[in-house]
Amino acid sequence: MAMFKSTPEPFVCNCAEFFRQDRARAVExxxxxxxVFASFNEDLFKxxxxxxxxxxxxxxxxxxxxxxxxxxxxIMLIELKKLIEANPLFRDKLTLPAxxxxxxxxxxxxRTPPGGPGMEYQTADSEHLMKRLRAGxxxxxxxxxxxxxxxxxxxxxxxxxxxxxxxxxxxxxxxDFHPQQQTVLLVGTNVGDISIWEVGSRERLALKTxxxxxxxxxSMPFQIDAHIGGVNDIAFAHPNKQLCIVTCGDDKTIKxxxxxxxRRQYTFEGHEAPVYSVxxxxxxxxxxxxxxxxxxxxxxxxxxSLGSRVDYDAPGLWCTTMAYSxxxxxxxSCGTSKEGESHLVEWNESEGAIKRTYSGFRKRSLGVVQFDxxxxxxxxxxxEFQIKFWDMDNxxxxxxxxxxxxxxxxxxxxxxxxEGSLLAxxxxxxxxxxxxxxxxxxxxxxxxxxxxxxxxxxxxxxxxKPSIAVGLGPIANVSAxxxxxxxxxxxxxxxxSLGNLANMESSRTADVKPRILDSADKMKSWKSPDIADSSxxxxxxLPDPLTASKVVRLLYTNSGLAVLALATNAxxxxxxxxxxxxxxSGKSSASSVPQLWQPTNGALMSNDVNxxxxxxxxxxxxxxxxxxxxxxxxxxxxxxxxxMMTFKVMTTFMPPPPAAxxxxxxxxxxxxxxxxxxxxxIQIYNVRVDELCMWNIDGWEKKKSRPIQxxxxxxxxxxxxTRVQFHNNQSHLLVxxxxxxxxxxxxxxxxxxxYPRDSLxxxxxxxxxxxxxxxxxxxFCDGAVGIFxxxxxxxxxxxxxxxxxxxxxxxxxxxxxxxxxxxxxxxNQFALGMSDGAVHVIEPSDGETKWGGSTSQENGVLPSIPSxxxxxxxxxxxxxx
Numbered sequence: 001m002a003m004f005k006s007t008p009e010p011f012v013c014n015c016a017e018f019f020r021q022d023r024a025r026a027v028e029x030x031x032x033x034x035x036v037f038a039s040f041n042e043d044l045f046k047x048x049x050x051x052x053x054x055x056x057x058x059x060x061x062x063x064x065x066x067x068x069x070x071x072x073x074x075i076m077l078i079e080l081k082k083l084i085e086a087n088p089l090f091r092d093k094l095t096l097p098a099x100x101x102x103x104x105x106x107x108x109x110x111r112t113p114p115g116g117p118g119m120e121y122q123t124a125d126s127e128h129l130m131k132r133l134r135a136g137x138x139x140x141x142x143x144x145x146x147x148x149x150x151x152x153x154x155x156x157x158x159x160x161x162x163x164x165x166x167x168x169x170x171x172x173x174x175x176d177f178h179p180q181q182q183t184v185l186l187v188g189t190n191v192g193d194i195s196i197w198e199v200g201s202r203e204r205l206a207l208k209t210x211x212x213x214x215x216x217x218x219s220m221p222f223q224i225d226a227h228i229g230g231v232n233d234i235a236f237a238h239p240n241k242q243l244c245i246v247t248c249g250d251d252k253t254i255k256x257x258x259x260x261x262x263r264r265q266y267t268f269e270g271h272e273a274p275v276y277s278v279x280x281x282x283x284x285x286x287x288x289x290x291x292x293x294x295x296x297x298x299x300x301x302x303x304x305s306l307g308s309r310v311d312y313d314a315p316g317l318w319c320t321t322m323a324y325s326x327x328x329x330x331x332x333s334c335g336t337s338k339e340g341e342s343h344l345v346e347w348n349e350s351e352g353a354i355k356r357t358y359s360g361f362r363k364r365s366l367g368v369v370q371f372d373x374x375x376x377x378x379x380x381x382x383x384e385f386q387i388k389f390w391d392m393d394n395x396x397x398x399x400x401x402x403x404x405x406x407x408x409x410x411x412x413x414x415x416x417x418x419e420g421s422l423l424a425x426x427x428x429x430x431x432x433x434x435x436x437x438x439x440x441x442x443x444x445x446x447x448x449x450x451x452x453x454x455x456x457x458x459x460x461x462x463x464x465k466p467s468i469a470v471g472l473g474p475i476a477n478v479s480a481x482x483x484x485x486x487x488x489x490x491x492x493x494x495x496x497s498l499g500n501l502a503n504m505e506s507s508r509t510a511d512v513k514p515r516i517l518d519s520a521d522k523m524k525s526w527k528s529p530d531i532a533d534s535s536x537x538x539x540x541x542l543p544d545p546l547t548a549s550k551v552v553r554l555l556y557t558n559s560g561l562a563v564l565a566l567a568t569n570a571x572x573x574x575x576x577x578x579x580x581x582x583x584x585s586g587k588s589s590a591s592s593v594p595q596l597w598q599p600t601n602g603a604l605m606s607n608d609v610n611x612x613x614x615x616x617x618x619x620x621x622x623x624x625x626x627x628x629x630x631x632x633x634x635x636x637x638x639x640x641x642x643x644m645m646t647f648k649v650m651t652t653f654m655p656p657p658p659a660a661x662x663x664x665x666x667x668x669x670x671x672x673x674x675x676x677x678x679x680x681x682i683q684i685y686n687v688r689v690d691e692l693c694m695w696n697i698d699g700w701e702k703k704k705s706r707p708i709q710x711x712x713x714x715x716x717x718x719x720x721x722t723r724v725q726f727h728n729n730q731s732h733l734l735v736x737x738x739x740x741x742x743x744x745x746x747x748x749x750x751x752x753x754x755y756p757r758d759s760l761x762x763x764x765x766x767x768x769x770x771x772x773x774x775x776x777x778x779x780f781c782d783g784a785v786g787i788f789x790x791x792x793x794x795x796x797x798x799x800x801x802x803x804x805x806x807x808x809x810x811x812x813x814x815x816x817x818x819x820x821x822x823x824x825x826x827x828n829q830f831a832l833g834m835s836d837g838a839v840h841v842i843e844p845s846d847g848e849t850k851w852g853g854s855t856s857q858e859n860g861v862l863p864s865i866p867s868x869x870x871x872x873x874x875x876x877x878x879x880x881x
Contacts, residue, residue, distance in 0.1 A: 154585070157437060158378060158389050159416075159423040160401040163444055164199050164434035172426045177417035183447065185424055187432065199422065199434050200447035224262070227251045229274070237280035239287040239303045246289060248275035254291050254301065268301045270308045279322040284688070285669065290331075292320040298333070312352050315343035319368045325376045326418075327626070330392065334371035334381060336411075340364035344371060344381055346392070358390045360397030367411035374420035382412035387425055387435075403433050446774075529852055530759065532800040538590035538843040539804040542575050545596070546604075551833030552620045554821040557628040560587045562594070563821070563831055565839050566622050568615045570635035572605035574644070575839070588823065588831075590843045603647045608637030610656055619678060623663035625670040632673055634660040639675065641687070653685065654692070706748040711739045711755040723766075727790075728773050734790075738763035741778055741793065754793040760786045766820045772827040775851065779817030779832065785842075787851045796852030804832075804840050 170189040178184035183199040196206040227249030236259070237244045243259040254268040254275055273295035280289045288309075289301045296317030300310035314320040320335030320343075331347040342361040345354045361369065362384040371381040378398075379390040385407045388400045408428040415424050421440035425433050436444065531537055542563065549567035556563055562576045575594040577583060583592035598604070610618055618636025625631070630650070631642050638652040639660050654660060654675065662676035671687040684693050710716035723736040732751070733744040741764060742753035756762060762782035769776055769790060776788040783801030788794065801815070809815050815836040823829035828850050832840045844851055 155389070155399040157375070157420075158380075158399065159421060159435040159437045159440055160399075161436055161441065162404045162433050163436045163441060164202060164432075165427075166197055166199075166202065166204075166432040166434070168195065168430055168432055169193075170430055172413060172430070172432060175413060175415045175424050175426075175432070177415060177422070177424070179418055182417045182419055182422065182443065185432070185434075197432075199424075200444050224264075226255060226257070227253065232275060233277040235278050235280050237287070237289065239282075246278045246280050248278045248291060250274040252293070254278060254289065256303065266303060266305065268308070270299060271295075271297060273297070276319050277321045279324070281324055281328065283328070284671070290322050292322060292333075292335075294319055296320065296335075298322070310352060312347075315345055315354070315357070316341055321371070323371070323373055325373050325392070327376050330376075332371070332373060332379065334369055336365050336368045340366065342369040342381075342383065344369070344379065344390070356395050358395050358397070360388055360390070365411060366409055369411045370413045372414055372416050374416040374423075378420070380414060380416070380423065382407070382414050382425065385409055385412075387412065387414060387423070401435065403427075403435060406431075406433070529797045530800065531797060531803045534803055535845075537799065537803060537845050540590040540593065540841045541804075541806075542594060542839045542841065543596055544573065544838070546571070546573065548837030550616075550835050550837060551818055551839060553622045554819045554831055554833035554839065555622060555624060556588065556821050556824050556831065557624060558626060558824055559628055560824050560826070562597070562628070563588060563839065563841070564622070564624070564631065565833055566607075566620050566633060566635070567837060568618075568620070568635075570607040570609050570615070570618075570620075570637075572607075572622075572631070572633065572642070573839075574605075587826075588829070588841060590829070590841045599645070599647050605631070605633075605642045605647045607633055607635035607640050608652060608655075610636040610659065619659055619661045621660055621663045621676075623665050623673070625665060627670070630670070632663050632665070634663065639663070639685075651687075651690070653690075654683070704748050708735055708737060708740070708742060709750055709753065711753075714739050725769060727769060734767065734769060734776065736764060736767040736778075738765070738781075740764070741767050741776060741788070743790075743793065752793050754788065754795075756780070759798055760784055760795070762816075765816055765818060768820045768822050768830075770822050770827040770830070771824055774827060777820050777822060777830045779820050781816045783816045785817065785820075785832070799842070804842060809836065 166185075168187060168189060170191045170193060172187055173190050174188040176186050178186070184205075185197040185199055187195045187197065189195075192209070194206075194208040195204055197203070198205050226247050229250030231247055231249045233248050235246045237246050237256070244265065245257040245259050246254065247257065248254045252269070252271045252274055254271075255264055256266040256268075257264055268289075268291070271291065271293040273293040275291050275293050277292050278289055279291075280287070282288070287303055290310075291299050291301065292314060293299075296314045298310070298312040298314050298320070299308035301308050314333060314335055316335050316337035318335060318337045320333050322331065322333045324331055331349055332345065333347065334342070334344045336342045340363070342365045344358040344361070346356045346358075347353070348355045358379065360383075361381075365383060369381050369383055371379060373379055373392075377392055379392060381388050381390075385405075386400045386402050387407070389398045390396075391398050403425055406427045406429065407425060413426045416422070417424075417440075419439070421437055421443060423435045425435065427433055547569065549569040549571065551565050551567050553566040554563070555565075562574055565573045567573070574597045576597045577586055577588050577592055577594040579586035580592065583589050588594070607620075609615065613636055615635075620633075620635045622631060622633045629644055631644055633640055633642065636656065636659050638655045640652050641650040642648065643650055656678075658677040658679040658681070660675050661678050664674045664676075666672035666674070673685045673687065675683045675685060677683060685691070686693075707717045708722060710718050718737060718739060720738055725734045725736075726732075727734065727743075731746050733748075735742045735744055740753050740755050743751045745751055756764060760780055762780040762784065765779045765781050767776055767778040774790050775796070776790050776793070778786040778788060780786065783805060785799040787796045787799070789796055805815055815834050815838065817832040818835050819833040821831045821833070823831075826843075829841065829843045832842065834840065
């Protein structure tokens with residue numbers, strides 16, 4: 001909870017009498033300064049405000065002569081300083097921590113005044129941020145962090161192989177990949193054309209040509225000029241959960257617009273030259289905007305009317321653009337001077353200083369260099385007929401590519417897709433080349449196979465019928481159809497609203513009507529490989545000298561560098577891989593033995609337990625912060641927050657009953673946690689303010705429920721634990737029960753299912769999608785593991801217990817995988833948490849690139865449904881009974 005929520009009324013009233021002009025704003029600023037000053041020592045606040053009465057200041061008549069806010073504020077602070085120094089109450093109490101002037105200035109500038117429209121949350125968060133920083137508390141929870149682990153970079157991770165050449169027909173000015181559909185590219189040109197390309201099929205899905213409107217026939221919102229002169233940049237922002245559009249232009253202003261109603265909300269003035277670019281961002285819920293002008297000035301703005309908070313000089317003092325790394329923790333800028341000298345730098349935001357400058361540009365660039373970032377690891381810029389790449393942590397150029405020639409000399413434009421597997425670059429002949437790394441090439445090959453392989457393609461055309469309503473006026477419904485093999489755009493130009501792009505993902509799958517294949521359509525059968533020996537795969541049992549206890553939760557860290565297990569005895573175990581000759585990347589591998597990591601004091605991460613309930617009956621749940629620095633966990637008792645480096649318990653909360661059964665971090669804010677309870681309620685915990693709130697579900701309506709279909713020979717309805725996991729296309733569900741695995745659509749219709757039989761006849765213990773969503777790893781209660789194709793549920797291969805469990809343990813028949821974890825970036829690696837407490841990491845053998853090769857086993861299921869190339873969800877942590 002923030003310390004200061006309101007200002008004592010006498011202080012506001014008495015101070016207001018000193019100002020003849022703009023009193024409200026003057027008081028607001030003075031109160032802000034007082035709060036900042038007094039917050040360094042909480043005991044001072046009440047005593048200072050008691051002294052700030054009219055009588056204390058009546059002797060200083062010159063204060064009333066000043067009408068402008070700045071002069072009055074300076075005098076007020078001088079008088080305040082005199083009062084503090086003269087009053088014995090404050091002696092030996094006023095101890096201020098050591099702050100650099102620029103850091104203190106930054107903190108002062110971030111204490112947004114209350115009363116702004118819809119911005120109260122920024123004030124509270126800023127005050128909390130100040131409270132955390134002022135004492136330099138090392139154990140204060142902060143998930144964003146300012147330190148960055150060293151990157152382990154390989155040129156092989158970069159997209160450098162040309163896989164597509166697209167002919168746009170006019171000079172490309174801007175490009176952007178769809179945030180979810182990794183192969184959909186939006187392109188804008190110098191003549192106003194807008195195109196949407198499907199890179200996988202090389203098809204142009206839509207073309208919107210520039211048309212001059214008859215303004216007299218348009219509604220008023222359309223007739224509003226955003227800027228006088230050119231609009232130089234535009235970006236979306238989301239302050240206070242409200243979608244806004246940020247624009248800048250030749251009139252030296254930045255403007256904020258309501259994206260729904262089209263109304264202007266703010267106008268920021270302060271630049272002395274045309275504004276070249278804007279970069280909206282947020283940190284710890286503090287929303288702000290960086291802007292750059294063609295005189296090289298960089299300014300930062302909060303969503304208020306108090307002017308810019310930061311004034312930096314960009315290298316080169318001319319056209320500069322700014323961008324954050326994907327995780328939002330590192331700030332970069334790239335620009336070119338009038339003399340043609342290009343500068344790519346990383347900034348220290350707190351100090352307003354350049355942290356590092358990257359080398360490798362030609363002496364005199366012919367245009368303004370464009371750049372982009374990807375994977376929190378790499379920078380790329382177009383220069384000298386080439387695309388040049390840098391490791392973020394190394395100022396020397398990592399590598400470069402010429403894209404097989406044809407790139408323009410004057411700074412080719414470029415854009416990565418979200419995963420960093422594809423890179424689009426402009427060409428000198430008004431076209432676009434798409435470069436890919438190994439992951440990108442596999443993704444495109446997969447799309448090609450699905451587009452041209454009849455049995456694996458869509459059975460019917462996909463219909464797009466969007467209805468779009470925006471504040472700038474309604475857009476008529478437009479319908480179009482797309483078949484598995486689209487006709488070329490130069491033969492048939494199909495109309496499509498650009499708004500369809502946002503609905504493309506759900507439309508592609510939701511409207512598919514799968515059919516059962518007749519015998520003529522069925523795929524060929526092969527015998528699936530049976531892996532029975534350790535020589536047929538790579539397997540590693542992780543070292544563990546600690547007491548063994550059944551593993552009930554298992555996770556890879558988001559970086560893929562470690563594995564975290566939680567056992568029934570409420571103890572966590574963390575294995576970290578180290579970089580060495582056999583494992584130069586330092587990522588988890590079955591070929592390299594990791595270290596069971598513990599701090600030097602030998603501490604264990606142990607959860608609070610419920611003494612009234614046996615450990616086997618207690619529910620376990622766990623969640624990792626995005627930067628892998630903190631873990632939230634519970635084992636039937638209180639929820640605990642641990643520091644992953646020190647294993648120290650940062651805080652505990654929510655003693656049972658009811659007990660926590662599921663934990664999930666907010667996808668954009670690691671300080672907010674959702675907690676599912678055993679009484680079916682959901683609570684939201686805010687780490688910053690140490691507050692809980694109940695998620696109000698009054699008025700919610702159950703749209704649909706459906707019992708899962710019983711397998712032949714099983715009683716109906718089924719009993720026992722059922723787990724679900726969303727596919728990353730958000731349209732399909734993996735449903736796991738001991739009697740089956742099944743895939744359901746958004747309407748809870750069962751698309752296909754598989755029941756234990758033959759060599760995999762034991763009950764199912766666990767199942768999870770691979771990270772790319774193409775496989776399903778399934779564990780069985782006899783210790784076997786089945787790997788299935790996620791689309792068809794065809795069995796690709798079976799791993800017998802003897803292949804990864806030692807003979808002495810395997811002969812007992814007691815050990816089986818209770819939980820499976822999928823590696824976050826390697827689609828063929830998974831880990832098993834065993835009933836005997838062991839953890840195994842398993843990969844294909846060195847001679848195989850993937851599980852089962854191209855083999856499959858016919859089981860009479862429905863045809864495949866297309867799925868995206870990446871998966872970011874984890875299986876439901878429904879409690880084990």
